[in-house]
Amino acid sequence: MIPIAKPLIGEEEKTAVMHVLDSGMLASGPRTEEFEKKFAEYVGTKHAVATTSGTTALHLGLLALGLAHGDEVILPAFSFIATANVVLFCDAVPVFCDVDYKTFNIDPQKIEKLITKKTKAIMPVHLYGQAADMDPIQELAEKHDIHVIGDACQAHGASYDGKMVGSFGDIECFSFYPTKNMTTGEGGMITTDNDEVAELMISLRNHGREKTKWGYEHGRLGYNYRMTDIGAAIGLEQLKKLPKNVQMRQNNADYYDRHLFKVETPYVIPKARHAYHQYTIKSNNRDVITQNLKKNEIGFGIYYPQPLHTYKHLKKYAHKDLKISEKLGDEVVSLPVHPGLTNEELKKIIDVVNKAYQFPDK
Ligand SMILES: Cc1ncc(COP(=O)(O)O)c(C=O)c1O
Known part of the structure; x- marks a missing residue:
């Protein structure tokens, strides 16, 4: 079986974790601080604040921007469910915007007409790593x-106009779930240049704790969204390997681009350097491809089979101008693009996808 994703954990990560276990400091401590410092350096921001997941990173980010009851956030209708759920966590209103058919990302042409007096933020998602x-x-x-507030949960190592994803807007949020371009097991990171916002997020992730004499004073309602040093130790090693691993993803994507036909391969906007968390093709005859992939034991993913406004708890936020998001739900299929792929595996996947149309039963 060729898996759709494969976390690459080496001896470096194992040794780093053993050091933490031996140190006795398993919770948030020096490794987490070091990871935050290195991650901020990598994306080019003043601050990075580590959390327990991409979801909690987005939640903290929205809270730190002051999002509250009735505020509106404009976000793409085609994304992972967490992008919309975090708005609901804040008792705020998700306002869905359609996406661009070629890039899968929020269509900037359609944002302005959704802005009202209640709009507090736009939340673009850098989907699939672009x-x-x-x-x-x-x-x-x-x-x-x-x-x-950027949802960069799929875009570690991506850039736009020569600047790293993570350095845009007021805040950007990353996920370190094991299938991502880098992992900490589960985990997340928020990046920002804003000192006040960073300080507020540090407090909010630790039950609203304040910097006081005794350390157990709490100035506001907060959460336990603290990363462990075990996760941070893995993250530090993964971060070192990220540039090389992203380059390998790009090499695999280039190879697909050159050899796949009959399906629409990913379009990259001129300013973007795609980090290929996913390599997502489009086909109006997707079932033929997925059946052939299954038969040949090749993993694939449908990210995502339905747009956000079609889920039961989000239906009330649906409107008519979300047709591209609906169409994409029927056409996308993501192929393995991770750095663990061998040349033979890449060739096999290309062969199976290309032959799907010619010989659907092979
Ligand atoms: C676009 C997007 N947003 C948010 C998240 C949430 O991240 P996590 O799973 O770490 O909570 C993910 C992760 O899958 C994602 O892909």
Whole structure:
């Protein structure tokens, strides 16, 4: 079986974890601080705040921007469920925007008409590892004086206009789930240049704790969203390997681009360097491809089979102008693109996808 994703854990991660276990400091401590420092350096921001997941990173980010009851957040209708759920966690309103058919990302042309007096933030998602088109999004945010919080959960190692994803908007949030471009087991990270926002998030992730004499004073409602040093130790090693692993993903994607036909391969906007968390093709005859992949024991993923506004708890936020998101749900299929693939495996996948149309039963 060729898996759709494969976390690459080496001796370095194992040794780093053993050091933490031997140290006796398993909770959030020096390794977490070091990981935050290195991650901020990597994306080029002043601060990075580690959390327990991408979901909790997004939740903290929205809280730190002051999101509260009735505020509206504009986000793409085509994404992972967490992107919308975190808005609901804050008792706020998700306002769905359609995506661009070619890039899968929020369509900047469709954002402005969704802005109201209640709009507090735009939340672009850098889906599959390609940055959303940030220039027009930032312009709109400045014009209307609203925040930008990037969902970078799939985009470690991606860049836009020469700047790393993580350094855009007010805040960006990453996930370190095991299938991502880098992992900590489970975990998340928020990046920002804003000192006040960073301090607030550090407090919110630790039950609203304040910097006081005794350390057990709590100035606000908060959560336990603290990363462990075990996770951070893995993350530090994974971060060192990230540039090489992203390059390998790009090499695999280039190879697919050159050899796949009959399916629509990913489109990369000129300003973006795609990090290929997923290599997602489109086909109006997806079942033929997926059946052939199954028969040949090749893993694949349908990210995502339905757009967010079609889920039961989100249906009330649906509207008519979300047709591209609906269409994509029927057409996308992601192929393995991870750095663990061998040349033979890549060739086999290409052969199986290309032959799906010619010989559907092979
Ligand atoms: C686009 C997107 N947003 C948010 C998340 C949530 O991250 P996590 O699973 O770490 O909570 C993910 C992770 O799968 C994601 O892909």
